[in-house]
Structures are given as structure tokens and as C-alpha cells.
Amino acid sequence: MQYSEKVMDHFTNPRNVGEIEDANGVGVVGNAKCGDIMKMYLKIDENDVITDCKFKTFGCGAAIATSSMATELVKGHTVKEALELTNKVVVEALDGLPPVKVHCSVLAEEAIKTAVADYYNRIGRPVDFEIEKSHEE
Amino acid sequence: MKRYVYADNAATTSVSPEVIAEMMPCFESDWGNPSSLHSKGREAKVILDNARARVARCLGAEPSEIYFTSCGTEADNWAIRGAAMRMKKKGRCHIVTSAIEHHAVLHTCQALEKEGFEITYVGVDEFGTVNLDELREAVTDKTALVAIMYANNEIGTIEPIREICDIAHAKGALMFTDAVQAVGNVEINLKELPVDMLSLSGHKLHAPKGIGALYIRRGVVIDNLIEGGAQERRKRGGTENLPYIVGLAKALEVATENIPALASVREKRDRLIEELTKIPYSKLNGHRTNRLPGIVNIGFEFIEGESLLLWLDIAGICASTGSACSSESLEPSHVLIATGVPHEKAHGSLRISISRETTDEDIDYIIENVPLVVEKLRNMSPLWEDVVKAGKN
Numbered sequence: 072m073q074y075s076e077k078v079m080d081h082f083t084n085p086r087n088v089g090e091i092e093d094a095n096g097v098g099v100v101g102n103a104k105c106g107d108i109m110k111m112y113l114k115i116d117e118n119d120v121i122t123d124c125k126f127k128t129f130g131c132g133a134a135i136a137t138s139s140m141a142t143e144l145v146k147g148h149t150v151k152e153a154l155e156l157t158n159k160v161v162v163e164a165l166d167g168l169p170p171v172k173v174h175c176s177v178l179a180e181e182a183i184k185t186a187v188a189d190y191y192n193r194i195g196r197p198v199d200f201e202i203e204k205s206h207e208e
Numbered sequence: 209m210k211r212y213v214y215a216d217n218a219a220t221t222s223v224s225p226e227v228i229a230e231m232m233p234c235f236e237s238d239w240g241n242p243s244s245l246h247s248k249g250r251e252a253k254v255i256l257d258n259a260r261a262r263v264a265r266c267l268g269a270e271p272s273e274i275y276f277t278s279c280g281t282e283a284d285n286w287a288i289r290g291a292a293m294r295m296k297k298k299g300r301c302h303i304v305t306s307a308i309e310h311h312a313v314l315h316t317c318q319a320l321e322k323e324g325f326e327i328t329y330v331g332v333d334e335f336g337t338v339n340l341d342e343l344r345e346a347v348t349d350k351t352a353l354v355a356i357m358y359a360n361n362e363i364g365t366i367e368p369i370r371e372i373c374d375i376a377h378a379k380g381a382l383m384f385t386d387a388v389q390a391v392g393n394v395e396i397n398l399k400e401l402p403v404d405m406l407s408l409s410g411h412k413l414h415a416p417k418g419i420g421a422l423y424i425r426r427g428v429v430i431d432n433l434i435e436g437g438a439q440e441r442r443k444r445g446g447t448e449n450l451p452y453i454v455g456l457a458k459a460l461e462v463a464t465e466n467i468p469a470l471a472s473v474r475e476k477r478d479r480l481i482e483e484l485t486k487i488p489y490s491k492l493n494g495h496r497t498n499r500l501p502g503i504v505n506i507g508f509e510f511i512e513g514e515s516l517l518l519w520l521d522i523a524g525i526c527a528s529t530g531s532a533c534s535s536e537s538l539e540p541s542h543v544l545i546a547t548g549v550p551h552e553k554a555h556g557s558l559r560i561s562i563s564r565e566t567t568d569e570d571i572d573y574i575i576e577n578v579p580l581v582v583e584k585l586r587n588m589s590p591l592w593e594d595v596v597k598a599g600k601n
Contacts, residue, residue, distance in 0.1 A: 082518060088588045103552035103591060106512055106532045106540070110590035127590040131514035131533035135588070171538060 074132060075166035081136035086143050089125045095193055096150075098185030100204070101178050107134040109182040111142070115190050119149045126182070133172035140164050141179040150187050154200055156180060177203070212524045213570045217412075217502055218361050218389060218561035219528055223455070224414040230458040231416075234451035242448050243437065256448055259457035263421060266464040267406075268397035275422045275440045276453050280388040280409030282433070283422040284312035286444070287384045287405040288355055290430030292320050295352030295382065302326045304346045304381070305355045306338050307546035308362075313355055313386050314542075330356075335495040336365035336547050343375050351381040358390035358406070362530055362543040362559060363494030364503030366394065373402045382428065388412055388420075392463030393470065393500050404428045408460075410452065414563075415459035419452035466564055473501040473564055476571045480504045480560060483575045487582055488601065493544060493557060504560045505530075507544070510592040511585040512555045519581040520558075525574060530557040 074082070089112075096113035107130030114123035124146045126138040140161050145153040158176035162168050168176060184202045191198045214222070234255065240248035242256045257271070264271040277283045292303060305317050307329045317327045328346040331339050338356055347354060354376035359366045369385055376383040384405040390396065391406075392413035398406065405428065410419035424430065424443075436445015481504055485492055489509040508516070513529030520527055530541025532555060540554035549557075560574060586592035595601050 079518075082515070083522065085588065090593065099590065103555070104550075106538075106552075106555040108590055110593075127588055127593055129510060129589040129591050130512050131531070132518045134512070134533075135515060 072169050072171070074136070074169070077140075077164070077166040078133060078136040078168065081139040081165065082132045085126075085135055085139040087125045087139065087146065088127065090127065091123055091125050094123075094125075096186040096188075096190030098182050098187070098189055100181045100185055101130070101134075103129065106130060107175060107178060109134065109138050109178050111138075111182040111186040113145075113150075113153075113183075113186045113190060115150060119151065121145050121148055121150065121153055130175065130178075131172070133168055133175040134178065136165055137161050137168070137176045137179040138182070141183055145183055150190065153183055154187055156183055210524050211570070211573045213566075213573055214526050215560045215562055215566065215570070215574060216526045216528050217563040217566075218364075218500075218559065220411045220417065221414045221563055222565065223411075223416050224459065224462065226462060227415050227455045227458045231451040231455040234454055238450070242450065243439065252450055255454060256450055259450075259453045262457040263460055266460045267391075267423060268399040269423050270426060272441070273398075273423050273426055275424060275444050276448060276456075277407075277420040277422055277444060278418060278446075278449070280386070280407055280412070280420040281312040283407035283409070283420045284310070284386050284388075285316050286433035287407055287422055287424075287430065288313065288316045288353065289320065290433055291353045291382050291384060291405070292325055293431040294429060296325075298352075300350055300352035300381070302328070302348065302351045303353050303355060304328045304330060304343065304351055304376075306330050306332060306357065306367075308332050308336055308338075308360050308543045309355065309357055310361055310386055310388065313357070317355070325352075332365075332546050334548050335498075336360055336363045336493075336543065337495060337498070338367050338372065340368065340371055340375065343372065347375055347379045347381055349379050351376070351379055353382045353384060355384045355386070358385045358387035358396075359394065359500050360494070360543060361389045362503075362541055363505045363547065364389075364499035364561075365495045366390070366498050366500065369403065370401060377402065389500060389503075392460065393502060395467050398423060398425075405430070410456040410459060413459045413463045415455045416452055419449060419456045421456065469564060470501040473562060473566070476562055476566060476568065477501060477504055479571055480562075480574060481506070484578055487579050489595075490582075491553075493547065493549065502562045502566075504562075506558050506560075507549060507553050508556045508558065508582050509553055510556070510589045510595065511582060513557055515585050516556070516558055516581055519584065520577065523577045523581070525577060528559040528561070530559065531555045 091112040094112040240252035513531030
């Protein structure tokens with residue numbers, strides 16, 4: 072299995088690793104049994120702009136790289152734009168993933184959406200989008 | 209300073225220079241076909257017979273009991289399928305194997321299952337030792353074959369082969385052992401060990417890939433797997449791969465001579481175990497003492513094995529993992545699962561397999577780097593975050 076240079080770059084120098092103490096949107100997806108868990112922290116301002124985004128991931132190289140790339144792709148964007156982020160975009164931004172690793176990018180998409188849903192719940196906004204849960208036990 | 213440390217000898221080993229040196233004449237001058245009647249062929253036949261005798265001597269076998277194959281997997285396939293087909297004629301359509309076999313054995317058994325054979329997969333204890341009581345119950349007078357590995361390739365546990373032989377033979381079943389990891393790493397004397405068949409592979413003992421052998425005890429008859437010419441006493445067709453056969457003979461001789469030197473490999477292995485299990489939330493997989501000299505397998509909680517391997521690789525260390533994420537199947541190691549390791553912990557396993565070429569400096573380097581990588585990955589793991597927040601780190 073061969074990862075692209077982009078994947079290795081994001082794996083070895085992951086962007087935005089960590090926690091946000093005062094995050095107002097947090098999403099956890101995946102499970103340890105399957106071997107990957109992603110936790111996304113979003114800090115969203117009153118204009119719905121994601122001003123900060125951090126992650127923690129338990130998982131393989133692709134899981135870490137897709138988490139890292141997903142944070143880069145949503146940071147500075149509005150939640151509406153973040154909800155438009157698909158796993159395909161994450162894969163393309165990483166110059167591709169081995170076929171067996173594509174599910175990691177799906178997980179990254181879910182993690183962002185789950186964090187946004189948490190934000191909506193916190194501010195009392197109805198969650199008007201679907202989150203595909205690919206890793207439920 | 210960065211080093212390069214190859215610590216994946218259970219996957220494959222380097223081809224040793226003395227093996228290459230011995231193989232070269234078979235490419236340069238002794239390239240005849242051992243089946244040819246002319247002088248070129250006869251020369252090759254002498255080399256072939258000599259190599260067979262050398263392999264036999266290392267194992268305490270007779271030359272006529274050694275059959276060369278293309279690899280360990282072929283030997284495993286042949287032993288199981290050949291015995292199954294032969295014993296079926298005697299009304300025995302049941303095979304007993306273990307839950308921790310190599311896929312070469314497991315998948316062959318599964319294929320036979322589809323063809324109507326009944327297969328029993330005997331479990332192992334937490335150390336990976338085959339449960340003998342379970343085995344005794346499984347083997348009946350309808351059992352064709354008991355196929356249990358000599359030593360496990362992932363966790364290194366050595367199985368009680370003699371007892372397993374006795375259990376198989378008490379019911380008239382054949383006993384085959386996949387000894388691919390064991391040969392060259394433990395002393396094997398087939399004059400004293402009553403297995404009916406034993407497989408081995410060259411590239412696990414510093415011979416090249418592409419050569420293996422099956423030992424079939426005199427008097428034991430199994431069906432052919434590969435039909436063809438009169439090679440291998442008509443049991444395995446195909447022109448003999450003479451250079452590789454010679455390479456295997458040399459490698460096995462060197463390994464056999466070096467058996468006493470394995471004490472030093474064992475010491476290095478034990479130092480790795482002692483130091484790496486000092487890492488919090490780590491656990492040795494496999495048996496503490498009854499294990500192959502070169503194999504260490506440790507589980508680290510809250511991290512995933514592929515990430516661990518990638519970082520070790522960046523540090524110059526080549527190792528292996530039982531994590532699902534490193535496999536195409538996305539299933540974690542069946543061996544670790546069989547020993548009772550839960551899925552989430554199986555993902556964080558690291559196999560380090562050393563050889564007689566591994567130095568003390570290599571061991572120091574592994575001991576220095578593994579904790580750093582584990583810490584790095586834990587620091588970005590949400591599971592570790594929970595442990596830290598609970599003050600349990």
C-alpha cells in the first residue's frame with residue numbers, strides 16, 4: 072500500500088491537532104473496535120464562521136491525514152460551506168487514497184457534520200441535514 | 209543518530225552472502241536439468257541429491273523424505289489437501305486445525321470445507337498455546353489430519369507438538385505441522401519428533417523467496433498437488449529449482465549450526481520485551497518464555513498499528529502489526545483475536561522480529577524510538593485524552 076506524498080505530509084505534520092477548550096461544536100465518530108475514532112472540535116463565531124478547528128484521531132495513517140486535511144478545508148469557512156464538504160473533496164485534496172482507505176475520508180466528512188450538528192443543537196437550530204453513519208457497530 | 213534496523217524477519221529475511229555464493233554456480237555453470245541423461249544433467253542431479261541429503265541431515269530425516277516445493281504455502285497446501293484426499297478414501301473426512309494457523313493452512317482448510325470436509329478449529333489460551341483438552345475432544349477415528357503449526361508467526365508461541373502428535377496418532381490421524389517459522393529457530397529432530405509431515409520455507413532462514421520443502425515421513429502417502437514429470441519421486445512435478453534448492457540447503461545448514469547462538473537472539477528479544485512493556489498500557493502478546501527466539505509482539509493501547517509502523521519506518525525501523533488497517537481485509541489479526549485480545553487492542557499491536565544479524569545497537573535504537581512514537585500517537589488520540597482527563601496516565 073502506497074500513500075501519496077500529500078497523505079504522508081499530513082500524517083507526519085498533521086495540521087490543527089489538539090483540543091479547543093471552549094469549542095461550541097464537537098463531533099466524535101467511528102469506534103475503537105473498527106480501529107478509527109475521530110474527534111473534531113469547532114469554534115464557530117456569531118456569523119457562522121468556523122474560526123478554529125482542531126482534531127484528535129485514533130487510527131491509521133489515512134485516518135490522521137484525512138482528519139488533518141478536513142480541518143484545513145473547513146477552517147475559516149462558514150458552517151454551511153463545511154456541510155458541503157464531501158469525502159471526495161478530502162480524497163482529491165490528498166491526491167488520492169488507496170481504495171481500502173477511502174472509508175477514512177468518509178469518517179472525516181462525518182466528523183465535521185457531527186460537530187456542526189452539535190453546534191446546531193447547542194444554539195437551538197434544527198439539524199436539517201443527514202449524517203451517514205458508516206462506522207456504527 | 210538515525211539508523212536502519214530491519215526487524216521484520218518473520219516476514220522475510222535477508223539472503224545471506226554464503227547462500228548467494230553457493231547458488232551462483234547453479235546459474236553460471238551447473239544449470240543442467242537433473243532429469244537429463246547427459247553429463248550436464250547428471251552433474252545437476254548430483255548437486256540436487258546432495259542438497260536433499262543436506263536438508264535431510266539438518267532435520268534428522270532421510271533424503272527420500274524431503275520434497276522441494278516452490279514455497280512454504282505450497283508445502284502447506286500440498287500436505288493438507290494431499291492428506292485429505294488420500295484419507296477420504298479411507299472414510300476419514302474430518303480435519304482438525306487451530307484458530308491461529310497461517311492463512312496458507314486456514315484457507316486451504318476452508319477450501320476443503322466447501323468441498324465437503326468437516327473442519328474443527330481448536331482454540332488457544334491467552335498465550336496462544338493450543339488447548340490440548342479441546343484437541344483431544346476434537347480428534348476422532350474419522351479425523352484424517354491434525355494440522356497445527358510448530359510456532360506462531362505473529363506472536364511466536366511454540367506449540368506442544370509432541371503431545372499433539374500423540375493425540376492425532378491415538379486416533380489414527382495424520383499429523384502435519386507448518387514449521388515455517390520454527391525451522392532454523394528451534395532444534396528439530398525428526399528422528400525423535402513423530403510428525404508425519406512438516407513444511408518449511410527458505411526465505412524465513414536467509415535463503416531466497418521461492419523455495420520451500422515438505423517433509424513426508426516414510427510410509428506416509430498423500431495425493432499429489434502438482435502433476436507433471438517424474439521429479440520429486442513423482443510426487444511433485446516441475447523441473448527442480450536447483451539454485452534455490454542449493455540455497456535452501458546452505459541456509460538450513462548455517463541456521464542449524466547457529467542454533468546455539470540463538471541464546472544471544474533470545475537475550476535481545478527479552479531485553480526488548482522487558483523495556484517495551486515498561487510503556488504504560490502495553491502488554492506482551494504470546495507466551496512469555498515458550499516463544500521463538502526472535503519474535504516480540506506487544507500491544508499498545510489507545511493507538512493504531514499502521515500509524516505506529518509508518519512512524520517507525522520514518523525512524524528507519526521496519527516492523528509489522530496485526531492491525532486491521534494494515535491489511536487489505538480490514539480485519540484485525542485472527543491470531544490476537546483467538547488469544548482473547550479485544551478488537552480495539554488488536555489494532556495497536558506491534559510485531560518486532562529479530563534475527564542473528566540484529567545487533568545490540570539495533571535493540572537500543574528500537575527501545576529508544578518505540579516509546580517516542582507511542583507517545584506521539586497517544587498525544588493525538590482521543591482515547592488517550594480520556595485517560596489523561598481521568599488522571600490515569
